[in-house]
Every structure is written in C-alpha cells, then in structure tokens.
Amino acid sequence: MMKTVTCTAPVNIAVIKYWGKRDETLILPLNDSISFTLSQDEMCAKTTISISPTFKEDKFWLNGKEESLENPRIQNCLKEVRRRASKRKHESGVEGTLNWHIHICSKNNFPTAAGLASSAAGYACLVYALGQVYGIEGDLSSVARQGSGSACRSIYGGLVQWYKGEEDDGTDSVAQSIAPPEHFPDLRVVICVANDGRKKTGSTIGMRRTVLTSRLMQYRIQESVISRTAAMKKAIKEKDWSKFCDLTMADSNEMHAVCQDTSPPCVYMNDTSHTVAALIHQYNDVKTTSGNVNHKVCYTFDAGPNACLFVPGAVVGELLGLLMRAFPPSPTQNTDTYITGIPIQP
Numbered sequence: 001m002m003k004t005v006t007c008t009a010p011v012n013i014a015v016i017k018y019w020g021k022r023d024e025t026l027i028l029p030l031n032d033s034i035s036f037t038l039s040q041d042e043m044c045a046k047t048t049i050s051i052s053p054t055f056k057e058d059k060f061w062l063n064g065k066e067e068s069l070e071n072p073r074i075q076n077c078l079k080e081v082r083r084r085a086s087k088r089k090h091e092s093g094v095e096g097t098l099n100w101h102i103h104i105c106s107k108n109n110f111p112t113a114a115g116l117a118s119s120a121a122g123y124a125c126l127v128y129a130l131g132q133v134y135g136i137e138g139d140l141s142s143v144a145r146q147g148s149g150s151a152c153r154s155i156y157g158g159l160v161q162w163y164k165g166e167e168d169d170g171t172d173s174v175a176q177s178i179a180p181p182e183h184f185p186d187l188r189v190v191i192c193v194a195n196d197g198r199k200k201t202g203s204t205i206g207m208r209r210t211v212l213t214s215r216l217m218q219y220r221i222q223e224s225v226i227s228r229t230a231a232m233k234k235a236i237k238e239k240d241w242s243k244f245c246d247l248t249m250a251d252s253n254e255m256h257a258v259c260q261d262t263s264p265p266c267v268y269m270n271d272t273s274h275t276v277a278a279l280i281h282q283y284n285d286v287k288t289t290s291g292n293v294n295h296k297v298c299y300t301f302d303a304g305p306n307a308c309l310f311v312p313g314a315v316v317g318e319l320l321g322l323l324m325r326a327f328p329p330s331p332t333q334n335t336d337t338y339i340t341g342i343p344i345q346p
C-alpha cells in the first residue's frame, strides 16, 4: 500500500523585495513584498512524495542526492501539515496515515542557491505536495512561509502580495493573489545568468546582518518600502507598465543599497550586473512629450548577480539583440544558449 503525489511549483521574482525578518523561527518579514510567479514551463521545482506503511524511515533526496530531513525548516513544514491533517482526520473520522513514513524527492530544473529563488519554488512545491498527500484544504502559504519566506508567494500564480501581518504567531502573514498571470499580457522574463555558482552570503544570513547593522534599513521599512508598495499596487491596478518598471528597478536598487549599507557589506551584484542595469536604463531613456521616461523594460536583482528582466513580447527581440551586441559571443560558445557566458532564457 502506498500513496504518491507529484507536483511542480514555479519560482517567483519579487518586484517589491522581502529583505529582513522580525521573527526568524516563524519567518515573519519586516515589510510586505510583491512578486510575479513565473509560468510552470520554465524554472520550477518538481517534488514527488510517497507515504507507505512499508517504509522503514523518512527519507529526502534533493537533486538526486540524499539529504538529511533533520533540517528544522522542513521539520516545521512537516509538523504543521501533519497538525492540520490530524485535526481534519479527527473531524471527519477518517483513518489517518500520519504514522506512515514519508519519502520526498525534489528537483530543480535551474541552479540551486544561485540567487534564482530556488528555495521559494522548492518549499512551495514541498508544502503543496504534502497538502495533497495528507488531504489538506485551505491556504498553505503560511506553511510554505515557514520553509522559506519567499516560498509563500509561489503558492499562487500571477502577481502576489505577501502581507507581513501584525500578529506575533504569524497567522496573518500570508500570500494572496493580486492579479492573474495575464494581467500584463505577453510579458516575458529574460534571466541573464552572470554567474550560476552558489552565492557568497545566503539570504537568511545577509538579512539578519542587515537588520542588525543597517541604518538605511530603518528608512526602508519605516517609510520608503511602505509608500512604494502602495504605489506598486496602484500601478498594477491601473496597468501602468512604465510605473511598474520604474518602481521595480527602484526597489531592487534600494534592497542592494541596504545590503551595501550592511556591516560587513553583502555584495551580490557584480560588474556584469551593473552593466546590464546601465544598458536597461539606456534602452528606456526615451522621453515622452511630457518629459518623463517611458520605461519599456525593467531589471531586478535578488541575492545574486543574475539580472531578471521583465520584457513585453513586442520588444524582446530588440532587447536580446542589444544584449548580444553588448556581450558578443566568443567563438567557442553555443550562441543558442550563451551570450558571452550569459545564458539567456526567454
């Protein structure tokens, strides 16, 4: 006897960044964040979970390698799902499967821990699959949050807001959809991989250090990110693409400024990242009759050097041409997938 489910979950890219916690155990953030969940077809995690009375112990494989299940974050997710399941089984009187051991097999189809939101897709997928195995209904974002903060946003598609919440127990720190995936139609994401090695300072440690040492962070969480989040929600509601781009780049730049203001500094962007950002500003720098810049595309950088570009389909060819000219391929590289060491995945 065995029960098996397989799920996939895509990565999400934050346009208003989560950086800093007020509770490290429950993973409660210091500010709301907003993200775009990508489509299932590209960068995603895939998790298969089996439970069986014949399994002798719990086991976990990540990208083909057996890992310990002792990780407290995985244990917290497991405990919370089982707690909800046991409540439900008790209510419905159904015989539980909660004593069976569990085998979890997870895989990412993109580099793990390279600042490409792998933990977000991974934990969202794990929690969703656990929910399926144990027959849990209702919102799972507050469970995924306890695996990795950003994972709560990958539970939903399209544009998603993670509310920081006010309660100490985290019950109101949940993610909710704010617009469907097609809200900005024909939108593409281009990832410029400037370096796919593992990042220098993990997000969890980097955030902790920022909260402890950065004065600029106080300004961010008390003022600027609050007003920018409100402006972003308005831009989304009004489908104001140029404003969306402007705010996305501003928030990425502010997050990296607080990282730089951290002691010792957390430096995630490299020279290639800065060149890509400058190119995007150059590309956008066409004034409208009112003298404002009409932003056509935008960049955002997470805790790594790779640029994530949001690009309307109509200009994706032009933009890739520009990137090709800026980073001409070397003779040994496969130009289908590399632009001078920068694989581009439209």
Ligand code: 2P0
Binding pocket: 013, 014, 016, 017, 018, 019, 027, 033, 119, 120, 147, 148, 149, 150, 151, 203, 204, 301, 302, 303
């Ligand atoms: C985000 N990042 O909003 C921001 C932007 C990285 C930069 O969420 O400690 O891996 O597991 O809650 O979720 C990365 O942080 O950190 C992240 P934990 P997580 O996407």
